[in-house]
Amino acid sequence: MLSMNNISKVFKTDLVETHALRDFNLEVNEGEFVAVTGPSGSGKTTFLNIAGLLEGFTHGDYFLDGVNISNLSDNKSAAIRNEKIGFIFQGFNLISDLNLAENVEVPLRYRGFNAKERKIRVERALEQVGLASRMKHLPTQLSGGQQQRVAIARALAGEPRFLLADEPTGNLDSLMARQVMELLEDINKAGTTIIMVTHDADLARRAQRNIQIVDGQVCDFTMYQGGQSEQKPLTIADAASVA
């Protein structure tokens, strides 16, 4: 599903070169729920941006669903983001001027669906997150947890194969965070691959696989199976074979 081989990302200024990712290798299979952890500044967000085609990379190969992502045009990147990837952000990132239905509808507009198809998909997505009755509300009229559920509905409306979540519970209290996490687990069970960046160890433990990034590299790997954890230190070279 997702394959990154020796990906490097270097940010250059006149004086400094910063290596956000260096020889980064990762394989994610279809249907997996992967949690990505690591200290601040380790490269988690850069990894997520590259995975979501929001940023390019300096070296390496990246294949998403069999498509080589290197040197894709902006139009093709946008089309892949629209069709295959759903984004969930820590800050929800709903458009404040649009009501819930209109927010969920945005990616469907760019996909070119007609009004009837958009309506069906918006209703279905909002029902899935339990907010079908509040379609006409503005984001500011909702709680943080509800706003995040709308963001999830927006990500789901286009039926992506791949969800990227950046600290999806970071701005929520524990009860809301648990509800959102349960929702993501349900979505994953329905077949959607999820990669979630989080600082919360408890939430990370609920994923099938944990990736820890330190200094732009995958430095640790943990698998959880049947509710019990089996922690194994993993070298970078081993990562691909284990995945």
Add this chain to the structure above:
Amino acid sequence: MFFYYLDLAWRSIKKTPFLSLLMILAISIGIGITITTLNIYKMASINPAGERSSQLFAVQLMSHDNDTWETINEQITYQDAINLSQSDVPVKQAAMFRTGLAVQTEDVNFSPILESVRVTGGDFFALFDVPFIYGRSWDKQVDEEGGYKVVISEDMNKEVFGGGDSVGKTLLLNRKPYQVVGVIENWNPSPKYYDVNNGAFNDSARVYVPFSLAPIEEYESWGNNQSWRHEDIRTYQDRLNSEMHWLQYWAELDTSAKQQEYQEWLGRYVEQQQQVGRFKRPDARGEIRDVAQWLNFNKVVSEDNKVLVGLSALFLVVCLVNMLGLLLAKFLKRAPEVGVRRAIGASRLQIFSQHLVEVGLIGFCGGALGLFWAWMALYFLSSKFDLEASLAQLDQSMWLIAPVIAVSAAIVAGIYPAWRICSTNPSVYLKSQ
């Protein structure tokens, strides 16, 4: 997607009403001034003869002997006018000049009016397609032998006779009775191309009398009288025999063959006059100019007008630069939202298009408001600065031109801000929102 972008644009304008109003005002002022000057320029340079423009020709003769005038003069002498009228090449032709007469009726209670009057041949009305409401022009016989006949305009008819069919009624001009033979519509071509000497944008005459009466009634000339040498003119007959240029002469030449034939005729006329001691310059010649060429020759649309249009266009550019700054501020403030849209599948082109539609909508509103300013400006100029009414009318084409210029100009101003916003890296804003 266009209507979706239009909806987003409208929401955006409503969301930032003050900033949007500033931008609309900026472009509307630029458009208002541009449309005002453009309208005056257009109305001044309109060809009032329409389809007949290429069939109607002003006749000029290089009859002066010395270098008093650098070019061929726009008027001709009386003796040349009489001689030209002998040609049977033109379909119709007429000499003319402007005079002034006291207009009265037989009603003793009617106060006389001092009126500008056109003295011309009977062909004048057919030559310039002047529409008659009642009656018609005077007969050929009147042109040849003289006769106290008059054609008046609808306005004058209303003023002196209270309207209606006044053919056969008597009008007193300088206390002499003239029989009304025709009433024309209020014919007022602008520019008044048949006589640009007396104010190209002044109103046309409301009273017309036969040219053949000029030697009899000795009508005073109210137009330009141009002489290239000193002549001792004491009587009206002296004037008629003089080399003074004071008459306009027009001929209808409906085919290129006729035009060629008339040019040749004029050539022969010049040679003939040279034989009798006139037209002594080596470059003596006759020329004909159609209406468009005639207006251009007389610089009816002055260079000042063109400069004014250019300056107003520059002012529009200044307004657009201001608008560009405001747009940049507005669009960059929206970068986080654009980041979200980019993340969920909008391409750069789609973001670019969305913002250009918004700019276009602002431009359209600015264009509509600009039209209002232009209308106000023309009204103000005509009421306070005596701008000719024909120039102060907002031409219908401006209803289309104003929005087109406004939208195009706004889009040009919006290209850079729209490009900047669609080029921003979305990931920068997604985390920071």
